[in-house]
Amino acid sequence: MTVTLADVAARARVSPATVSRVLNGNYPVAASTRERVLRAVDELDYVLNGPASSLAAATSDLVGILVNDIADPFFGIMAGAAQTAIGEGASGRAGGEKLAVVCNTGGSPERELTYLTLLQRQRAAAVVLTGGALEDPAHIAAMSAKLARLADAGTTVVLCGRPPMSGGAVTATLTFDNRGGGRRLAEHLITLGHRRIGYVAGPAERTTTRHRLEGHRAALAAVSAAGGADGGAGTGPVPDDQDRLTIHGPYDRRSGYDATLELLRRDPDLTAIVAANDTVALGACAAVRDLGLRIPEDVSVAGFDDLPFSVDAVPALTTVRLPLHEAGVRAGRLAMGKEAPPPGGIATIGAELMARESTAPPRKL
Amino acid sequence: MTVTLADVAARARVSPATVSRVLNGNYPVAASTRERVLRAVDELDYVLNGPASSLAAATSDLVGILVNDIADPFFGIMAGAAQTAIGEGASGRAGGEKLAVVCNTGGSPERELTYLTLLQRQRAAAVVLTGGALEDPAHIAAMSAKLARLADAGTTVVLCGRPPMSGGAVTATLTFDNRGGGRRLAEHLITLGHRRIGYVAGPAERTTTRHRLEGHRAALAAVSAAGGADGGAGTGPVPDDQDRLTIHGPYDRRSGYDATLELLRRDPDLTAIVAANDTVALGACAAVRDLGLRIPEDVSVAGFDDLPFSVDAVPALTTVRLPLHEAGVRAGRLAMGKEAPPPGGIATIGAELMARESTAPPRKL
DNA sequence: CTGTTAGCGCCTTCAG
DNA sequence: CTGAAGGCGCTAACAG
Numbered sequence: 001m002t003v004t005l006a007d008v009a010a011r012a013r014v015s016p017a018t019v020s021r022v023l024n025g026n027y028p029v030a031a032s033t034r035e036r037v038l039r040a041v042d043e044l045d046y047v048l049n050g051p052a053s054s055l056a057a058a059t060s061d062l063v064g065i066l067v068n069d070i071a072d073p074f075f076g077i078m079a080g081a082a083q084t085a086i087g088e089g090a091s092g093r094a095g096g097e098k099l100a101v102v103c104n105t106g107g108s109p110e111r112e113l114t115y116l117t118l119l120q121r122q123r124a125a126a127v128v129l130t131g132g133a134l135e136d137p138a139h140i141a142a143m144s145a146k147l148a149r150l151a152d153a154g155t156t157v158v159l160c161g162r163p164p165m166s167g168g169a170v171t172a173t174l175t176f177d178n179r180g181g182g183r184r185l186a187e188h189l190i191t192l193g194h195r196r197i198g199y200v201a202g203p204a205e206r207t208t209t210r211h212r213l214e215g216h217r218a219a220l221a222a223v224s225a226a227g228g229a230d231g232g233a234g235t236g237p238v239p240d241d242q243d244r245l246t247i248h249g250p251y252d253r254r255s256g257y258d259a260t261l262e263l264l265r266r267d268p269d270l271t272a273i274v275a276a277n278d279t280v281a282l283g284a285c286a287a288v289r290d291l292g293l294r295i296p297e298d299v300s301v302a303g304f305d306d307l308p309f310s311v312d313a314v315p316a317l318t319t320v321r322l323p324l325h326e327a328g329v330r331a332g333r334l335a336m337g338k339e340a341p342p343p344g345g346i347a348t349i350g351a352e353l354m355a356r357e358s359t360a361p362p363r364k365l
Numbered sequence: 366m367t368v369t370l371a372d373v374a375a376r377a378r379v380s381p382a383t384v385s386r387v388l389n390g391n392y393p394v395a396a397s398t399r400e401r402v403l404r405a406v407d408e409l410d411y412v413l414n415g416p417a418s419s420l421a422a423a424t425s426d427l428v429g430i431l432v433n434d435i436a437d438p439f440f441g442i443m444a445g446a447a448q449t450a451i452g453e454g455a456s457g458r459a460g461g462e463k464l465a466v467v468c469n470t471g472g473s474p475e476r477e478l479t480y481l482t483l484l485q486r487q488r489a490a491a492v493v494l495t496g497g498a499l500e501d502p503a504h505i506a507a508m509s510a511k512l513a514r515l516a517d518a519g520t521t522v523v524l525c526g527r528p529p530m531s532g533g534a535v536t537a538t539l540t541f542d543n544r545g546g547g548r549r550l551a552e553h554l555i556t557l558g559h560r561r562i563g564y565v566a567g568p569a570e571r572t573t574t575r576h577r578l579e580g581h582r583a584a585l586a587a588v589s590a591a592g593g594a595d596g597g598a599g600t601g602p603v604p605d606d607q608d609r610l611t612i613h614g615p616y617d618r619r620s621g622y623d624a625t626l627e628l629l630r631r632d633p634d635l636t637a638i639v640a641a642n643d644t645v646a647l648g649a650c651a652a653v654r655d656l657g658l659r660i661p662e663d664v665s666v667a668g669f670d671d672l673p674f675s676v677d678a679v680p681a682l683t684t685v686r687l688p689l690h691e692a693g694v695r696a697g698r699l700a701m702g703k704e705a706p707p708p709g710g711i712a713t714i715g716a717e718l719m720a721r722e723s724t725a726p727p728r729k730l
Numbered sequence: 731c732t733g734t735t736a737g738c739g740c741c742t743t744c745a746g
Numbered sequence: 747c748t749g750a751a752g753g754c755g756c757t758a759a760c761a762g
Contacts, residue, residue, distance in 0.1 A: 002518060004739060015749045020741060030747060045514070050486040051425060052739035054416035055754050061483075070448070070467065071441035080435040083469045087476070099483040101466035102435065104448045111452070118426075118464040121415040149410070153367060253677060282677040289679075312618060312647040314654075314679035369755060380733045385757060395731060417755035420738050 003044045012040035023048060054123055059154065063100045063335060064119040065128045066112060070104040072251065073307050074277065078130050078160060078328035085332025086126075098125060098336070107203070109139045116146045119155075126156035126335035130328075132208030133162050144169065160331035161322070163207050164346050172334045172341035174327050174349055178208055181320035181351030182215025185274060185302055188318070188353055190223055192361045194272040194300065195238050198263035199246040200256050200284055202276035209248070209276065212304060216274060217242055239267075251276060256283025264291060264299075271299060271362035278303035278310045278319055285313065285358070296360035306354050315357035322351055368409045377405035388413060419488055424519065428465045428700060429484040430493045431477060435469040437616065438672050439642065439689065443495050443525060446693025451491075451701055463490060463701070472568070474504045481511045484520075491521035491700035495693075497573030498527050509534065525696035526687075528572050529711050537699045537706035539692050539714055543573055546685035546716030547580025550639060550667055553683070553718055555588055557726045559637040559665065560603050563628035564611040565621050565649055567641035574613070574641065577669060581639060582607055604632075616641060621648025629656060629664075636664060636727035643668035643675045643684055650678065650723070661725035671719050680722035687716055 005023075009016040014033060021027040022037045029037075040046075054060040063086050067075035079102045086100035103115040119127055127150060134140070144167045147157050151169035159165070159173040189197055199216060202209035224238045239245060247262060249255030256275050260283070264270055273288070275281035281303030288299050295301055295315055303310060306321035327349055333339040370388075374381040379398060386392040387402045394402075405411075419425035428451050432440035444467045451465035468480040484492055492515060499505070509532045512522050516534035524530070524538040554562055564581060567574035589603045604610060612627060614620030621640050625648070629635055638653070640646035646668030653664045660666055660680055668675060671686035692714055698704040 005741095006739080016740075017742080017750080018748060021748090024741085028747065033748085047482060047485050047514075049420070049488070049739050050483075051416040051419035051488060052754095053741070055414070055420050055756085056739075056741040058741095058754070060416060062487075064466075069441075070435070070445040071438050073436050073438060073441070076434075076436035076438070076441050080469050080471070083435070084471065087479075097479060097483060099468075099480075099487065101429075101468060103464075103466060104445050106445070106449065114452075114462060115464075117412060118415075118462060121413050122427075122464065123414070123416060149412075253673060279674070282674055285679075286677050308618060309644070309647055309674050312651050313677075314650075370757095371755080381756075382734080382758085383732060386732085389757085393731060398732080414755050417738095418757070420740085421755075421757040423738070423757095 003046050004049070005046075008037065008040045008044055008046050011044060012037045058123065060123045060125060061098045062119070062122050062124045063098050063126045063128070064115065064124050065100060065102040066105055066115055066130060067102055068105055068107045068131045069251070070102065072279070074305050074324065075130060077307075077324040078331070081325045081328025082128055082130075082160065082332035082335070085329045085338075086336055100332070109134050109136065109142075113139075113142055113146060116143075116150065120146070120150050120153065123153065124150075124155050126158065128158045128160055128331050128335050129162055130160045130331070131162060132202075132206045133165075135205045135207060135210070140165075156335055156337065158331050158335045160327055161324075161349075163211075170345065172331075173346045174331055174334075175346065176208075176322055176327070176349050177351045178211035179215040179218075181304065181322070181353070182212035183219045184215075184351070184353045185304070185318075185320050186216045186219035188355055189272050189274070189300065189302070189359060190219060192300070192359060194362055195223070195236050196267060196270050197245065197272045197274060198260070198267070198270045199242075200259040200263070200273065200275045200280050201246055201248045202251055202280075204248045212276065213246065245270070249276075249280075251279060253279055253283030253286070256280035256285075257287045258283075260284040260287035261291070264288075272359065273299060273301050275301065275303050277305045278307045278317060281310075281317055281319070281358075282313065285317075296358055297363060300359040300362070302359055310354075311356070313358070318356045318359040319354050320351045321354050323349060368411050369414070370411075373402065373405045373409055373411050376409060377402045423488065424490060425488045426463045427484065427487050427489045428463050428491045428493070429480065429489050430465060430467040431470055431480055431495060432467055433470055433472045433496045434616070435467065437644070439670050440495060442672075442689040443693035443696070446690045447493055447495075447525065447697035447700070450694045450697025450703075465697070474499050474501065474507075478504075478507055478511060481508075481515065485511070485515050485518065488518065489515075489520050491523065493523045493525055493696050493700050494527055495525045495696070496527060497567075497571045498530075500570045500572060500575070505530075521700055521702065523696050523700045525692055526689075526714075528576075535710065537696075538711045539696055539699075540711065541573075541687055541692070541714050542716045543576035544580040544583075546669065546687070546718070547577035548584045549580075549716070549718045550669070550683075550685050551581045551584035553720055554637050554639070554665065554667070554724060555584060557665070557724060559727050560588070560601050561632060561635050561637075562610065563625070563632070563635045563638045564607075565624040565628070565638060565640045565645050566611055566613045567616055567645075569613045577641065578611065610635070614641075614645075616644060618644055618648030618651070621645035621650075622652045623648075625649040625652035626656070629653075637724065638664060638666050640666065640668050642670045643672045643682060646675075646682055646684070646723075647678065650682075661723055662728060665724040665727070667724055676721070678723070683721045683724040684719050685716045686719050688714060
């Protein structure tokens with residue numbers, strides 16, 4: 001029924017071994033012979049049997065890219081970039097094409113592990129893990145173990161937009177400067193004069209959430225430490241119990257909407273809201289408006305990530321730009337071994353403040 | 366080095382065949398034996414060799430989901446839903462999990478074909494093609510041939526959000542009513558009194574683009590046909606040369622921005638702009654504002670798809686809702702054979718008008 | 731219910 | 747540069 005390598009060999013009047021060699025292009029073959037084989041392949045419409053060749057060669061051309069939420073452009077942009085970087089470089093049709101493939105964990109630790117097992121089962125050539133990680137110790141241990149096993153089965157492991165992991169299983173790590181971004185964003189607001197700032201954080205237990213929040217609080221703490229001197233420039237002191245001004249929730253607009261309503265209820269004097277990311281910020285904006293308040297005159301709002309739609313928000317959203325595309329491309333190249341890992345295996349990717357119209361000095365009281 | 370099925374068999378003191386049977390769970394095995402085998406699997410940390418089992422069984426647990434642009438939530442939502450529908454149903458750890466995997470073609474016909482070949486090579490269990498198709502005859506022929514080959518190699522083929530293809534290779538098709546959606550959106554504008562409507566279309570040669578545009582024009586043609594009677598209700602007659610009021614471009618905000626500027630230059634009396642999708646509409650809104658015009662007082666703007674951010678646009682975007690999540694889930698279930706194909710293999714999925722604040726009656730002249 | 735026996739289709743030494 | 751032979755790890759009939 002299905003045509004095999006042997007059929008091609010027969011038609012080209014060579015041995016199966018020769019056909020294999022021209023198909024893999026990793027061994028010298030006479031040009032005329034190659035020609036003949038290629039023609040036979042075409043005529044027979046032959047397609048290599050992946051499982052068979054993976055079995056024999058003990059490797060496959062599968063590369064897995066794990067994302068937390070495929071419907072979120074944050075991941076879509078990185079994954080698309082990585083996939084492109086992995087897929088290209090193979091000319092024409094058959095070559096050493098890798099099958100770059102994205103797996104959506106939905107943020108579930110079980111699914112993350114399951115996908116890794118499935119990928120291990122397929123003997124994947126490489127695995128790229130994107131986005132923030134869960135901080136649960138049990139899960140971290142399970143992940144480390146799994147990655148270690150993948151690594152010594154020959155799978156390259158790359159982390160993209162995720163903090164470094166201990167244990168030598170990871171080939172390269174590209175980590176975002178979420179802490180620095182959070183800090184710069186807070187400093188921007190502080191400079192504008194804000195002191196009472198509400199924070200709609202991402203899901204608890206996630207590294208991204210924690211780092212952004214830490215940066216934010218560090219900047220505020222610096223103001224408090226400076227005391228009356230600097231504090232006087234803004235609208236009063238920095239509130240003591242930051243926890244009361246922080247609400248955790250998922251990375252969606254609903255969370256931003258609900259949390260903002262609650263935050264403004266807890267403290268109607270808030271002059272600014274910082275959101276976990278741009279999507280959440282959109283929800284926050286909607287809530288502020290529904291309360292009859294203006295942005296930024298009454299309340300400033302800021303996001304994180306600088307997704308494509310953020311510049312078109314009204315008013316244009318102040319946010320922190322992460323070079324998602326570049327990071328994805330680099331992760332893809334790293335996974336393919338097309339690029340040397342950074343010194344120490346870890347590279348930190350900068351986060352740049354994008355000050356736009358959704359933030360302004362607080363209204364004079 | 367790596368532990369194999371035989372190792373597990375030895376440790377559990379059974380034959381390899383028995384181990385295989387408990388792992389695949391498709392054959393009766395005594396509970397006590399199963400227990401013993403499972404324990405051995407755990408102790409040895411055994412992971413099935415995918416390629417080997419695919420080779421022997423002549424099938425694999427890979428399911429491919431092809432998307433045109435993974436960074437676009439339109440595809441992300443469908444793909445995520447499909448992936449979830451495919452992945453679930455397998456309890457615990459090892460079971461008959463499918464590896465649902467998304468492949469990003471970037472809208473390139475070559476990559477679409479390449480991915481199909483790669484999936485064919487892996488002997489994928491099913492393939493889901495999402496989103497609009499290219500109308501190039503050569504590409505259609507190549508796709509039909511490729512899908513036919515996949516189908517008779519036992520791969521299930523499902524189309525999701527894509528028009529039906531001739532040839533019996535496709536198991537099921539879920540097609541969006543883009544034409545009806547385009548028509549209803551235009552009718553909405555016409556009812557409001559608009560007659561001079563600019564249209565920022567998607568890429569030429571794509572079915573989605575054509576269908577939405579056809580619906581739009583059909584509605585306008587109906588007004589023209591009605592003549593002065595109905596035409597008198599709006600701001601003048603429907604312009605003759607619709608082509609002049611239509612500009613094609615990619616599905617991004619930049620395209621919406623640039624095209625809107627050009628459209629308004631060509632005809633400053635335009636009272637409404639319809640965009641190919643919501644992302645494009647955002648760009649159109651930005652252009653309208655940058656021109657110093659108000660939405661919807663001076664110019665109405667409408668999108669298509671109803672992506673999550675559209676309700677938070679300012680003003681909230683009038684658009685056409687496509688049930689992307691539901692369609693994705695259904696496509697996933699169809700691909701897994703968990704659901705019977707619709708009668709005739711084809712189901713049309715409705716598109717619902719979401720009238721919001723970005724559209725209003727045109728300003729009186 | 732469980733063991734035995736053959737391959738699945740290809741890659742990879744090893745000769746020539 | 748090319749052919750011959752063995753085996754990758756697993757599943758699928760068959761027996762028992």
